[in-house]
Amino acid sequence: MKDNDIKRLSRLTAILTQLQTKQLITSTSLAEKFGVSVRTIYRDIKALDKAGVPIFTEDGKGYSLMEGYKIPPIMFSxxxxxxxxxxxxxxxxxxxxxxxxxxxxxxxxxxxxxxxxxxxxxxxxxxRIAVSPAISAVNASNSLTLVQNALTDFDLLNIVYYSEHKNEKTERNIEPFAFYYNLQERWTLIAYCRLRKDYRMFRLDRILKITQMDLKFTPHKLTLKEYLAEKEKNFSTPDILLS
The missing domain is CATH 1.20.5 (Single alpha-helices involved in coiled-coils or other helix-helix interfaces)
Structure with missing residues (x-):
């Protein structure tokens, strides 16, 4: 097999991986990633289509795999x-x-x-890998994966939250928005709080009870980058904006 053929086979496999990991991907982004022309990507997509891979083409948007189509396991290097x-x-x-x-x-x-x-x-x-014992291994929360799923499914959550600086417990309905992590506070959830009618930050280890409600919320238009930029603009660090 010629060197060019090997390179193309490798690229076709990589394109399949990209298609499986993303809902929609453009020919331009693929061309930039693999250092080839857009015309070459067109030929690659056509070759995959002829090979029986169900690729959908959305004019002006990009390519995606048919829903439910699974690529056989790919070996890790x-x-x-x-x-x-x-x-x-x-x-x-x-x-x-x-x-x-x-x-x-x-x-x-x-x-x-x-x-x-x-x-x-x-x-x-x-x-042969050790992590410093200075980093505590004490598990202070058990809700991260539940909140992650609620965030991506747009499910409303009901929580009982303990505010240390106010020394009080409050029950709230929240809309998960994003996560923030640092070495001091660990995992912190940024969410729209319907009680406070604004975005707030909740440390996961202070959520005393959490319930996924049978209600959906409208996806947030605000981006995480915009949220953090606004906090920085107001001379506030995200670490202390805990609700």
């Missing part, structure tokens, strides 16, 4: 597997036990498709 194993050690020190559970299950699926030689190297690497 040794470097990709090492990156995931390294991150695993940090996740295991995370303050939210639900994130640890979901990541552990995901990483086990990744390990299952690794080649035997790569799996041996990954096992060795996992035994």
């Amino acid at each position: 040794e470097s990709e597997a090492n990156a995931l194993i390294t991150v695993e050690q940090l996740v295991l020190k995370n303050w939210d036990s639900s994130l640890i559970k979901e990541y552990t299950e995901a990483i086990n699926k990744v390990k299952a498709v690794l080649s035997h030689s790569t799996k041996q190297k990954v096992d060795l690497l996992s035994k």
Whole structure:
């Protein structure tokens, strides 16, 4: 097989991966990513279509895979597997036990498709990585994955929240908007609070009770970048804007 053929086969596989991980992707972004012309991407998409891959083309918008179509598992390279194993050690020190559970299950699926030689190297690497004991491994919350799902599904949440600076508990209905993380406060949820009628920040470890309601909210038009820029503009740091 010629070098050009190998490069194209590799690019076609990578394009399939991109299509599976994104709802919609443009020919321009693909061309920039792989360092080829848009015309070349057109030919690649046509080749995939002829091979039986159900690719939808939306004029002026881009390409997407047919809903429900799954690409067979793709092998991870040794470097990709090492990156995931390294991150695993940090996740295991995370303050939210639900994130640890979901990541552990995901990483086990990744390990299952690794080649035997790569799996041996990954096992060795996992035994040679240590995280400073100064980083506490005490799990202070168990709601991160629930809130993540509510955020992407636009589900309203009911919470009982403890405000330390006010020394009070309040019940609120909130619309999950974004997450903020730092080494001091760990996971903090930015949400629109219907009680305060404004965006507020809630530390996950101070949410005493959380319930997913059978109600949807309208997706927020505000972006996280705009939210943080507004807070910085008002000379306030996100770390202290806790509700």
